[in-house]
Amino acid sequence: MKFQWPRSLRTRLLVVYSIGMLTSALLVGLMAFFLAKPFNRYMLQYGAEHFAQGLAKRAQFAADGTPIGFDEEKIDKWLFHSFREDVFVRITAADGRVIFSPTSEEATALAPPGAAFDPHLKRFALQHDGVPMHAATTPIEHGGTTWYVQFAASDRLVLKLRQSFGTPGLHQGILATCLTFLAVFLIATHLTLQRMLHPLRAASIEAQNISPQTLDARLQARDLPEELTPLVEAFNRALDRLQAGFRTQQEFLANAAHELKTPLALIRAQIEMVHPTQRNPFLLQDVDQMARQVQQLLLLAEASEPRNYRMEEVSAQAALAEACDYMARVAERSGVHINYSTATDEPHTTPCWQADRGALFTLLKNLLENAIQHSPQGTTVTVQADPTGFSVKDQGPGVPPADLGKLFERFWRGPTRRDEGAGLGLSICQEIARAHQWQITARPCHPGLEIKVRCQPTDLPQEIRGNG
Incomplete structure (x- = not known):
């Protein structure tokens, strides 16, 4: 069955915009589905680096310039103790010696499997007791010495938190944002189209009120969209031609009726001059009938002209x-x-x-x-x-x-x-x-x-x- 477009311009635009928005949402969903795994991997790496940079900004140092931990007003210590199997934090020197670790146990610098500590390796993956983790190293300058803040989090912790809280919240946020955007868009489009089409409706009413008695009226195009101005101007030019033709017709009718009155009067006078016995009794009746028709034609022409x-x-x-x-x-x-x-x-x-x-x-x-x-x-x-x-x-x-x-x-x-x-x-x-x-x-x-x-x-x- 062939699809029938609605005749309303407003409905057509709303349908096109709605289809476009639904298509965009479908494409975004397909992209999210196919790019979910690469995106998760990137977010794990980027998240570790982001947290390492945040810790570096809150590092605290002793009087001799040695790092002694982090600002506890911003970062609670219990976070590192409670998630000690899934979250590792280190502050190391350039040679890989661990200067500070939140846990009391002896700690070593974080490095990829089978590799030594590399201060220039910003992001890397490692395993701890068979648990995959993503780590990052961020340098920090203090007192002329460069120290390195390392942060590592297990993939299972990050993914579990994302699945339990992040992903549902993200989906709800995206859905709420899309619905809000759609509602605002449809309302704004409806009001905009209503305002844009109001002059067109006014012009339509003006056109409906034009009659043979008001052919001198013209549609105003100053408030109409530019795309509709040529149509209105063409309509006004058509009215000009129609008015000229109608006026010519009325003038011809009036002139013809007026010119016929004198010959009919002369014919009647000539008939009356003939002796009654020699006169056709129906001639005067026919002349009067013609005179009456001429008079009615003249009245019709006058009645059709509003200026009268x-x-x-x-x-x-x-x-x-x-x-x-x-x-x-x-x-x-x-x-x-x-x-x-x-x-x-x-x-x-x-x-x-x-x-x-x-x-x-x-x-x-x-x-x-x-x-x-x-x-x-x-x-x-x-x-x-x-x-x-x-x-x-x-x-x-x-x-x-x-x-x-x-x-x-x-x-x-x-x-x-x-x-x-x-x-x-x-x-x-x-x-x-x-x-x-x-x-x-x-x-x-x-x-x-x-x-x-x-x-x-x-x-x-x-x-x-x-x-x-």
Whole structure:
């Protein structure tokens, strides 16, 4: 089975570092296993020399310069008596005569088997009663005379002490050191990566908030690692190209719609100049339909440009009254009644929203117009508002569940739609909601359709949501 690397950069680094540390520990263990015997031999030789040098520093002399022993405040005499079979100490002259020995028995200078005393032999091995020992000789100067301190310890004593106390303590110390080092390393690496990746997470949030209405926003690369700076700069350049293309598209749409208004007006004037008996009765209707589509295209271009909005506090009561009064004549011609109301937790107050007054009027007008067109005669269109937003509900045939997701698509027209309109009304509503950072949703009511606009973002399950 192929190993799958985690997608998280932090996890990858931690995994690599952990594998590296475990591999290093394994290599150290293998080296310790294969080099244990040579290391022990070296430590026996080095230990004897080290102890001989320590004794030499604590040697004491008589008034005539003759060595008389060691500083008993630093070195207790009982050590040499208790381990007399495994520890030997001598102070000798240059000719090998023993000047001092801690034991009362007659002592001879230490030397390798079958060899004489050699003051220049720093380290050597010997045997005493068949017990292997390691010894060392260290010179010491005093009063112009050179003396030699000799120290020997049996291998069995040193190895036994090491096996009983040194090796377990060493293993525990190494284990504790490794665990401490690993914990400190992982914590330090985690905190370092967290600090290093924080600007990247902030840049990701900034990128998520970029929308067609905020294409002028750019990611900041000053706090990012140098390796990620080219990626952020490339992303910003892509945004520059996208913004230029989007602006060109919007300008073309607005210019085309604006330029078409004058020819349509001239065509309508020419048609009206023809005598009614000679006039095609459907020409004016077709021209009005085209003029309406052009006007909606112009509104769509304006609604897609965030610079056209000027936010202010708008009274819900005043906004609903203005839009409902404006659409009252259209509703009356269709035989539909409009009923609107506002609700608030505090009496004698009316809800308020932060919105562009003109865009809010267009949003309400389009929703009301859409509801009126789909309402049978004698029914009621209900508009309700509260501090969180408003809703428009009709009593028409509704929209099939399969078509709910298409409501906010441009130029989409349902099978039950009347001939008026170009399928841009709800698209314009969606663009206005986006510019206000609102949420626009639609859901069936049985009968009819309810469209809600949330001025405060909330989770709305079981609803079809426009990308507002």
